[in-house]
Amino acid sequence: MNRIYNIGVIGVGGQGLLTLGRIIGLAAIHAGLDVAVAEVHGMSQRGGSVIVNVRIGEEPSPLIPIGGADLLISLELLEAVRYIQYLRRGGVLVSNDFIWPPPLARYPSRDEIVKSLKSKEINLYIYDANKASTEFTGSTVSANIAILGFTMGVDEELEEILGLEKVAKALEEVFKGRVLEVNKELLRRSYIEGVKIAGKRRGSR
Amino acid sequence: MANPLLAGRGSRVLLLGNEAIARAALESGICVAAAYPGTPSTEILEAIVEVAEQCSVYVEWSVNEKTAFEVAYGAAIAGLRSLVAMKHVGLNVASDILMSSAYAGVEAGFLVVTADDPSMHSSQNEQDNRWYGLLSHLPVIEPSNPRDAYELTKESYALSEKYKIPVILRTTTRISHTRMPIVLSGEIASGRNCRGVFRQDLSRWVLVPGNARRRKLELVKTWTSIMEKEGREPFIRIINPGSSKVIIASGIAFSYVREALNLLNAVDKATVIKVNMPVPLPRAPVKKVLESASEVLVVEELDPVVEMQVKDIAQTEGYSIRIRGKDLIPLNYELSIESVYSAVKEFLGIEGKTPWESIGVVETPTPIPPRPPVLCAGCPHRLTFYIVKTAANKAGLKNPVYTGDIGCYTLGYQKPFETQSTCFEMGGSIGVANGLVKAIDNPVIAVIGDSTFFHAGLPPSINAVYNNSHIIILVLDNLTTAMTGHQPHPGTGISATGKKTTRILPEKILESIGYRVYVINPMKTRESIEAVTEAFREYKNGGMVAIVSRMKCALEVAREARRSHVTLPLYAVIEDKCMGCMACVNLTACPALIVEPGAKKPRIMSDLCIGCGLCASICPYKAIIVVNNPTPGYEKLWWEP
Numbered sequence: 001m002n003r004i005y006n007i008g009v010i011g012v013g014g015q016g017l018l019t020l021g022r023i024i025g026l027a028a029i030h031a032g033l034d035v036a037v038a039e040v041h042g043m044s045q046r047g048g049s050v051i052v053n054v055r056i057g058e059e060p061s062p063l064i065p066i067g068g069a070d071l072l073i074s075l076e077l078l079e080a081v082r083y084i085q086y087l088r089r090g091g092v093l094v095s096n097d098f099i100w101p102p103p104l105a106r107y108p109s110r111d112e113i114v115k116s117l118k119s120k121e122i123n124l125y126i127y128d129a130n131k132a133s134t135e136f137t138g139s140t141v142s143a144n145i146a147i148l149g150f151t152m153g154v155d156e157e158l159e160e161i162l163g164l165e166k167v168a169k170a171l172e173e174v175f176k177g178r179v180l181e182v183n184k185e186l187l188r189r190s191y192i193e194g195v196k197i198a199g200k201r202r203g204s205r
Numbered sequence: 206m207a208n209p210l211l212a213g214r215g216s217r218v219l220l221l222g223n224e225a226i227a228r229a230a231l232e233s234g235i236c237v238a239a240a241y242p243g244t245p246s247t248e249i250l251e252a253i254v255e256v257a258e259q260c261s262v263y264v265e266w267s268v269n270e271k272t273a274f275e276v277a278y279g280a281a282i283a284g285l286r287s288l289v290a291m292k293h294v295g296l297n298v299a300s301d302i303l304m305s306s307a308y309a310g311v312e313a314g315f316l317v318v319t320a321d322d323p324s325m326h327s328s329q330n331e332q333d334n335r336w337y338g339l340l341s342h343l344p345v346i347e348p349s350n351p352r353d354a355y356e357l358t359k360e361s362y363a364l365s366e367k368y369k370i371p372v373i374l375r376t377t378t379r380i381s382h383t384r385m386p387i388v389l390s391g392e393i394a395s396g397r398n399c400r401g402v403f404r405q406d407l408s409r410w411v412l413v414p415g416n417a418r419r420r421k422l423e424l425v426k427t428w429t430s431i432m433e434k435e436g437r438e439p440f441i442r443i444i445n446p447g448s449s450k451v452i453i454a455s456g457i458a459f460s461y462v463r464e465a466l467n468l469l470n471a472v473d474k475a476t477v478i479k480v481n482m483p484v485p486l487p488r489a490p491v492k493k494v495l496e497s498a499s500e501v502l503v504v505e506e507l508d509p510v511v512e513m514q515v516k517d518i519a520q521t522e523g524y525s526i527r528i529r530g531k532d533l534i535p536l537n538y539e540l541s542i543e544s545v546y547s548a549v550k551e552f553l554g555i556e557g558k559t560p561w562e563s564i565g566v567v568e569t570p571t572p573i574p575p576r577p578p579v580l581c582a583g584c585p586h587r588l589t590f591y592i593v594k595t596a597a598n599k600a601g602l603k604n605p606v607y608t609g610d611i612g613c614y615t616l617g618y619q620k621p622f623e624t625q626s627t628c629f630e631m632g633g634s635i636g637v638a639n640g641l642v643k644a645i646d647n648p649v650i651a652v653i654g655d656s657t658f659f660h661a662g663l664p665p666s667i668n669a670v671y672n673n674s675h676i677i678i679l680v681l682d683n684l685t686t687a688m689t690g691h692q693p694h695p696g697t698g699i700s701a702t703g704k705k706t707t708r709i710l711p712e713k714i715l716e717s718i719g720y721r722v723y724v725i726n727p728m729k730t731r732e733s734i735e736a737v738t739e740a741f742r743e744y745k746n747g748g749m750v751a752i753v754s755r756m757k758c759a760l761e762v763a764r765e766a767r768r769s770h771v772t773l774p775l776y777a778v779i780e781d782k783c784m785g786c787m788a789c790v791n792l793t794a795c796p797a798l799i800v801e802p803g804a805k806k807p808r809i810m811s812d813l814c815i816g817c818g819l820c821a822s823i824c825p826y827k828a829i830i831v832v833n834n835p836t837p838g839y840e841k842l843w844w845e846p
Binding site: 004012013014021022025026028029034035036037038039040041042046047048049059060061062063065066067068078079081082084085086087088089091100101102103104105106107108109112113116117119120121122139140172173174175176 | 380382
C-alpha cells in the first residue's frame with residue numbers, strides 16, 4: 001500500500017472502541033500490512049467522547065489529520081457528528097443507530113442528526129448494531145463486532161484491504177470459547193446485511 | 206488467545222508502546238519491576254504483572270512513585286536489572302531519589318520510564334520530563350514510535366550498565382498508547398540469577414557532602430563521555446546527509462517529520478537528524494551536519510530541549526546559521542501531522558495546498574452537547590457526594606469548601622455535585638485544606654480517594670492533627686485504584702499478582718493519628734446521611750473527624766457479577782407513578798437516566814443501570830423500583846475487596 005488508509009473509530013468510552021481498534025490492527029497484521037492504532041485510556045474512558053485512530057500503511061504516525069479519514073465507524077450518533085470533520089470528501093461514515101445522551105444535556109433528535117449528516121458529500125450508512133448484537137447475544141456488548149461486520153460489507157475498500165477472513169482470524173486473538181464463536185457468527189451475519197444494503201444502493205445508482 | 210507478550214523470537218505481534226517496553230525489559234532480564242499506576246504509563250507494569258510468575262520477575266504496585274523508584278533502585282544497587290515506571294508528574298514525587306541515584310549510580314541496568322502526557326489527556330499539566338535529564342545529568346532516551354520503544358529499551362539497559370547510571374526512558378501518550386506490529390528480535394531471558402549482592406561501599410552509597418562532592422565529579426565525567434561517545438545509532442541517525450537544509454526531529458516528532466516529507470515529495474530536500482537521545486544531545490554528529498548547513502529546523506513535542514542544545518553547539522562552534530524551532534512548532538500540546546506538515550512546508554519553502562480536504566462540520570438544530578468524562582452509572586462517589594451534601598445541609602455546615610484530589614472522583618467538580626473545588630496533585634486535598642482552614646472561616650472538607658490517601662495523604666493528615674488544622678477528611682474507598690484501570694492497593698489486602706497480603710484500613714490509620722472516624726456504606730443512603738450529619742455536628746463542636754465511605758467501584762462490581770453469574774438489581778421508572786419532577790435526573794446526573802427530546806419523564810437505560818438504587822431513594826413519588834429478581838446476597842459484591 002502506497003498511501004495511508006485512515007479509519008476513525010469513535011463513540012463513548014465503554015462501548016468497546018479499544019477492542020474494535022485492536023481487532024482492525026490485528027487483521028492488518030494478518031493481511032501483511034503495517035498499522036498504527038492510537039488508543040485513548042484513562043480519564044476520557046469514563047463515559048467521555050473517544051476516537052481511536054487506526055492508520056494502515058507503511059510506518060504511519062499515530063494521528064489522523066482533519067479531513068484525512070477514509071472511513072469513520074461510530075458507535076453513537078452524537079459522536080458521529082462531533083468527529084465528522086475528520087472525514088475526507090467522499091469518505092464513508094457508518095454509524096450505529098443509537099443515541100446515548102450525556103447526563104443533563106439537551107441534544108438533537110435522531111431525525112435532525114440524520115438529516116444534517118445527509119446534507120454532506122459522504123457515503124452514509126446507519127445501522128442498528130445494538131439491535132444486531134442484542135438479537136444474537138442478548139446484550140449490546142457485541143455492537144462493536146456487529147458494526148465492524150456491517151462496515152466490511154458496505155465498504156469495498158476496507159474489505160479489499162483487510163478481508164473478512166483476516167478479521168475473523170483477529171477475533172481468535174481477542175476472544176475465546178463461546179464468546180468467540182458468537183462473535184464470529186455475528187461478524188458474518190452483519191457482514192451479509194452490509195453486503196445486501198450496499199448491493200441495493202449500488203443497484204439504485 | 207496466547208499472550209502476545211510471551212511470543213517467541215521472530216513473531217510479529219501487535220503491541221502497545223507500553224507493552225513493547227515491558228517485553229524489551231523482560232528480554233533484558235529484569236528481576237524487579239515497580240510502579241505506581243498513572244496514565245499513560247500504567248500498562249507497562251500491568252503487562253509485566255500478567256507474566257511475572259512465568260518469567261520469575263518480582264513485581265509490585267508500590268504506594269507511590271518515590272517508593273516504587275526506591276524499590277527498583279534498591280535492586281539495581283545490588284546488581285539486579287530493574288525497572289520503574291510512572292507518569293510524568295510521578296517523577297516529581299520521585300525526583301528526590303532520582304537526583305541522588307545519579308550521584309551514587311547503579312550496579313546493574315536500571316531504567317526509569319516516564320510517560321509524559323502532552324495535551325493533558327489525563328493529567329493536570331503537560332511538563333516535559335526531558336528537563337529531568339538536564340537537571341540530574343542522566344541520559345534521556347526518547348523513542349519515535351512503539352517499535353523504537355522496544356529496541357531502545359534494550360539499548361537503554363546496555364547504556365545504563367556501561368556507565369553504571371540510571372537511564373531515563375521518556376515516552377509520550379501517543380507512543381505509550383499506540384499499537385504497532387513489532388517483530389520480536391529476542392527471547393525473554395530465563396535461567397538468570399535474581400539474587401543480588403549488596404557490596405558495602407561507604408564512599409559511594411553514603412552521600413554525605415564529602416562523598417557527594419567526589420561523586421559529582423564522576424557524574425560530570427560520565428555525562429561528558431555520553432555526550433561525546435554515544436553519538437551513534439540508535440541514539441542518533443543522520444538521514445540524507447549533505448543538504449543545506451537540516452531538520453532535527455526528536456522522539457515522536459520524527460514520525461510526523463517523516464510522513465510530512467513523504468507527503469511533500471521532499472525526502473531529498475533536507476538532511477534529517479533523527480534524535481532518540483535528546484539529553485545529552487550527542488555533539489559530534491550534530492556538529493558535523495551543522496558545519497555545512499544553512500538553515501535548521503528543530504521539531505520536538507513541548508519544550509525546546511533539543512533546540513537549546515543545538516543552539517549551544519552552533520554558538521560554541523561559531524556557526525552563523527539560522528536555527529528555527531519554537532517559532533514554527535507550538536510550545537504547547539501534542540504535535541499532529543497537520544502542525545508538523547505546515548512547519549516543514551514553510552521551512553522548505555514549498556507551495557501548494559494541503560493534501561487533506563475535510564467535509565467540514567455538521568450543524569444540527571440543537572447543537573451537539575459536550576461529553577466530558579462523567580461518573581459511571583452506579584459509581585459509589587455519586588452516592589457519597591449526594592450523602593455529604595445532604596448531611597452538610599442537615600448539620601448546618603455553612604458554605605463548606607471541598608478541596609479535591611486526583612482520581613475518578615475529581616469528576617465531582619461538575620454539576621450537580623460541585624464537591625471538588627480544587628485539584629492540584631496527589632494528596633493535595635488534605636495538604637491544601639491545612640492551609641485554607643488557617644486562611645478562611647468556612648469549614649474545609651478534604652476529599653481523597655483510597656489509593657491517593659495511601660500515596661500522599663498520610664503526612665498532611667498527621668500535619669492537620671499536629672498543627673491544629675481543623676479540617677474534615679473524607680476518604681472515598683472504592684477498594685481499588687479505579688481511574689487507571691483497577692490496580693490493588695494496601696487497603697485491598699491483595700498484591701499486584703493477586704496474592705493475599707496484609708490489609709491496611711484507612712480508618713485504623715486515621716484513628717491512630719487522632720481522628721474520630723465514621724465509616725459509612727453509601728448504598729445505605731439514609732443511615733449514611735445520619736452518620737455524616739453526626740460527624741459534621743461533632744466537627745462543629747471542635748472535633749477532629751474523618752469519614753471513610755466504602756463501596757466498591759461499580760465497574761468492578763459489574764465485572765464480578767458477570768463472572769460469577771450474579772444478577773444485580775435493575776431499576777426502572779414506572780410511568781404511571783412518575784410526576785416528571787426530574788429530581789432523579791438533576792440530583793444524580795447518572796448516565797443511565799436519560800430524557801429523550803420532547804419527553805416529559807426520564808427513562809433508565811437497562812444496559813447501563815447496575816442497581817445502586819440512589820435514584821430510587823431520591824424519588825419523592827416512589828416511582829423508581831426494582832423490576833428484576835436480583836440474586837440474594839448480591840450486596841456482598843459491593844463491599845468486599
